[in-house]
Amino acid sequence: MLDIDWVRAQFPAFDTAALQGQAFFENAGGSYTCRPVIERLMRFYTERKVQPYAPYEASTLGGEEMDEARARLAAMMGVASDEVSFGPSTTQNTYVLANTFRQFMKPGEAIIVTNQDHEANTGPWRRLADEGIEVREWTVDADTGHLEISDLEELLDENVRLVCFPHCSNVVGEINPVSEITAAAHAAGAFVCVDGVSYAPHGIPNVDELGPDIYLFSAYKTYGPHQGIMVIRRTLGMTLPNQGHYFNADSLYKRFTPAGPDHAQVAASAGMADYMELMAAHHAIAGDTAVKAAGVHDLMRAHEVKLLQPLLDHLSAKNSVRLIGPSKAGNRAPTVAVELAGSGEAAAAELAKHGIMAGGGDFYAVRALKAMGVDPEKGVLRLSFTHYTSEAEVGKLMQALDDVL
Numbered sequence: 001m002l003d004i005d006w007v008r009a010q011f012p013a014f015d016t017a018a019l020q021g022q023a024f025f026e027n028a029g030g031s032y033t034c035r036p037v038i039e040r041l042m043r044f045y046t047e048r049k050v051q052p053y054a055p056y057e058a059s060t061l062g063g064e065e066m067d068e069a070r071a072r073l074a075a076m077m078g079v080a081s082d083e084v085s086f087g088p089s090t091t092q093n094t095y096v097l098a099n100t101f102r103q104f105m106k107p108g109e110a111i112i113v114t115n116q117d118h119e120a121n122t123g124p125w126r127r128l129a130d131e132g133i134e135v136r137e138w139t140v141d142a143d144t145g146h147l148e149i150s151d152l153e154e155l156l157d158e159n160v161r162l163v164c165f166p167h168c169s170n171v172v173g174e175i176n177p178v179s180e181i182t183a184a185a186h187a188a189g190a191f192v193c194v195d196g197v198s199y200a201p202h203g204i205p206n207v208d209e210l211g212p213d214i215y216l217f218s219a220y221k222t223y224g225p226h227q228g229i230m231v232i233r234r235t236l237g238m239t240l241p242n243q244g245h246y247f248n249a250d251s252l253y254k255r256f257t258p259a260g261p262d263h264a265q266v267a268a269s270a271g272m273a274d275y276m277e278l279m280a281a282h283h284a285i286a287g288d289t290a291v292k293a294a295g296v297h298d299l300m301r302a303h304e305v306k307l308l309q310p311l312l313d314h315l316s317a318k319n320s321v322r323l324i325g326p327s328k329a330g331n332r333a334p335t336v337a338v339e340l341a342g343s344g345e346a347a348a349a350e351l352a353k354h355g356i357m358a359g360g361g362d363f364y365a366v367r368a369l370k371a372m373g374v375d376p377e378k379g380v381l382r383l384s385f386t387h388y389t390s391e392a393e394v395g396k397l398m399q400a401l402d403d404v405l
């Protein structure tokens with residue numbers, strides 16, 4: 001069982017006077033930051049804030065810390081260090097990736113995108129149509145928001161070079177079977193790009209076991225700094241045209257991040273690995289890094305599933321509410337969007353008066369909401385939590401929902 005008191009003690013936000021009495025339910029927008037990340041960021045800015053990789057100590061330590069971040073996160077995901085790269089955000093990363101595929105693909109070839117994704121993993125790809133690339137849409141079920149694999153199989157043929165989909169949509173919440181989808185795409189000869197932004201906060205996955213060629217997530221939602229993290233497997237990464245400086249073309253982790261790295265934030269990302277290690281040690285999870293990461297993932301998920309089911313039941317029982325996505329906690333993330341008679345933002349404003357921090361709107365999942373018949377102008381109310389959320393906070397949320405809805 002997850003020691004929730006220990007967990008919350010690792011997040012300074014819970015001890016801050018400014019946030020007392022506030023239950024945080026907009027974690028899918030961005031999580032609180034764990035202490036090791038804050039400490040590393042502070043240390044970098046005070047002791048190591050110089051150009052890294054030079055032969056004086058402050059610089060050497062800064063560069064080593066940046067390498068450490070990539071190496072330790074890579075070990076958690078079962079991939080090589082240079083298969084991990086950092087960019088300013090996932091949206092920026094997909095923009096660069098779409099550009100490399102723009103150069104790589106030929107007119108008449110096809111890509112598959114979904115209408116379940118956040119715009120970041122669909123809009124940039126759709127723009128390849130300007131180059132004569134055929135864009136095929138894998139569409140959600142209009143009632144449930146579910147993506148059916150048999151529908152994908154009908155779209156796959158020898159022309160498809162890439163399939164893009166989310167591990168978990170930021171409004172539907174359903175966890176998509178990445179391995180199964182990837183196997184279908186690979187069997188047809190296509191590469192796979194997975195947006196893991198809404199999934200990774202609930203346990204950094206083993207990307208090697210999942211199998212995609214590209215896996216993306218945003219560290220500011222996984223208890224870290226504001227960075228987009230990208231896994232690009234070597235075979236694909238060395239095949240796609242280099243987007244970095246020409247003299248860096250042999251360095252896989254520099255090929256798809258044309259901007260100079262944010263040194264301090266890259267270094268501080270090692271704090272996410274520290275947090276995982278601390279959590280594993282506290283809960284007596286032993287093994288190599290990947291094994292510990294998997295154990296921590298399962299611990300976090302079990303806690304979330306336990307707290308999520310009562311919330312889903314509570315929302316399902318309300319006639320005034322349309323729950324988007326699965327009503328069973330086992331196959332969804334604790335990212336729960338609901339359609340109301342009024343606007344999602346208005347409901348969030350009411351909840352704020354009850355000490356609930358939640359959000360309303362379209363969350364840049366405009367296509368998904370439209371496909372399910374939700375007017376994006378009205379939007380949804382989204383209630384999202386993580387492993388550091390307590391049972392008492394979910395109880396407080398349900399009480400506030402009774403008062404507001």
Ligand SMILES: Cc1ncc(COP(=O)(O)O)c(C=O)c1O
Nearest residue numbers: 089090091118120170197198218
């Ligand atoms: C599912 C999903 N994908 C992609 C993004 C974009 O991430 P970033 O803000 O790092 O560009 C978000 C941001 O909210 C998201 O929720």
